[in-house]
Amino acid sequence: MQATIARRLEGRLHYGWIAIAVTFLIMLITAGTRASPSVMMVPLEHDFGWSRATISLALSINLALFGLMGPFAAAAMLRFGLRRTVLVALTVLATAVAASSLMQASWQLQLIWGVVVGCATGATAMTLGATVVNRWFFQRRGLAMGLLTASSATGQLVFLPLLAALTENHGWRPVVLVVAGAAALIVPLVAWLLPERPGSVGLKPYGAAADAVEAAPVTQNPITIAFSALRRAAVTRDFWLxxxxxxxxGASTNGYIGTHFIAMCGDFGLTPVKGASILAVMGLFDLAGTTLSGWLSDRYNPRVLLCWYYGLRGLALLYLPAAFGLGVFGLPLFTMFYGLDWIATVPPTVRLTTDRFGSTDAPVIFGWIVAGHQLGAAFAALGAGLLRGSLGSYTVATWISGGLCVVAALVVLRIHRRPGVGMGAVPA
Incomplete structure (x- = not known):
């Protein structure tokens, strides 16, 4: 079926864009799944009497495992196949989320939403996007990665207002059933329309020369692949930067704003639907900002782009505590500036990783970098919950998050990008 579609599209549309569209939907469902706990936090607190810190612990486990699964998921895609890995992950995700509608104890929340959902979503998010882009594109990688990264924003835009309304009117259980159903619906689409690689449908990657040689299949154990790539990368300063x-x-996006923003709005008298609507509008701005970031990453120095992105995000977060008291212009201003910058950092980071470590190693090494992203998210999700519990507000947590972004804006300029140099490097 995939080869037939590729032949019919030949000369009009490269099948790589179909692969991007399917991957966009996978990552959109993943984003919706990962956003749903933010609208469930207060209802779970009320229904079961669980503290904000207890719920935040489950979310921090989720965020940490989401990231730690990245390199192993990328390695599994090399060893067992991209499509097979994604189908297994989506099936586990749909089953686990549906089962969470029956939970009664906090350990079940930690197990299902912390461990199982965290691991499953780790195979269907940014690492998947980097793998698809590196397999299907030789040119336009920045634009393709920007489009995939924007799926997180679209997931918020599509899911959050709906899930918040469901929670407000019917409780948290319908939320998990809707999310589980969405994950199940995408499974047949992946089976029908996502080929393993361009050679599977008789094509070369987009923009590749006619005599380009496809990478040989990998036969190593995925754990060996993941740790071998880490060992090669860990001796370089650029990897740690x-x-x-x-x-x-991760600390300033998924971990803090993504997890706690709706609850923070509640502290200022805003309903969950209102808070979710603000996040959805941020997603709309991010859809534009991240797509533009991908386009810019193909044309400009990614270090300079990252310096601007982290710096502006830090200023927006430092402004946020005051925004709630500035009336009609306070939150809209934050929503616009923070939204444009939400995850615009991903395309230039992927480009730096590919330029430095080569297109073969890049997806696995980027998986380890994503692990850093999600460890930061876990740190912020748990830390913000603890600070809110002890201080009664999110102000200090917001300032810490903004300050870290300002530091990152300076640090990123020290990354020494050297195209064509590194471990089997291939020009982006």
Whole structure:
């Protein structure tokens, strides 16, 4: 079926864009799944009497495993196949989320939403996007990665207002059933329309020369692949600089705003639907900002782009505590500036990783960098919950997050990008 579609599209549309569209939907469902706990936090607190810190612990486990699964998921895609890995992950995700509608104890929350959902979503998010882009594109990698990264924003835009309304009117259980159903619906689409690689449908990667040679299949154990790539990358300063700055990225996005913003709005008298609507509008701005970031990453120095992105995000977060008291212009201003910059850091980070470590190693090494992103998210999710519990507000947590972004804006300029140099490097 895939080869037939590729032949019919020949000369009009490269099948790589179909692969991007399917991957976009996978990552959109993943984003919706990972956003749903933010609208469930207060209802779970009320229904079961669980503390904010207890719920935040489950979310921090989720965020940490989401990142730690990245390199192993990328290695599994090399060893067992991209499509097979994604199908297994989506099936596990749909089953686990549906089962969570029956939970009654906090350990079940930690197990299902912390461990199982964290591991499953780790195979269907940024690492998947980097793998698809590196397999299917030789040119336009920045634009393709920007489009895939924007799926997180679209997931918020599509899911959050709906899930918040469901929670407000019917409780948290319908939320998990809707999310589980969405994950199940995408499974047949992946089976029908996502080929393993361009050679599977008789094509070369987009923009590759006619005599380009496809990488040989990998037969090593995925754990060996993941740790071998880490060993090669860990001896370089650039890897640790990328790891640290992406740690800050995760702490200031998924970990803090993505997890706690709706609850923070509640502290100022805003309903969950209102808070979710603000996040959805941020997603709309991010859809534009991240797509533009991908386009810019193909044309300009990614270090300079990252310096601007982290710096502006830090200023927006430092402004946020005051925004709630500035009336009609306070939150809209934050929503616009923070939204444009939400995850615009991903395309230039992927480009730096590919330029430095080569297109073969890049997806696995980027997986380890994503692990840093999600460790940062876990740190912020748990830390913000603890600070809110002890201080009664999110102000200090917001200032810490903004300050880290300002530091990252300076650190990222020290990354020494050297195209064509590194471990089997291939020009981006």
């Amino acid at each position: 990328l790891f640290f700055t992406f740690f800050v990225c």
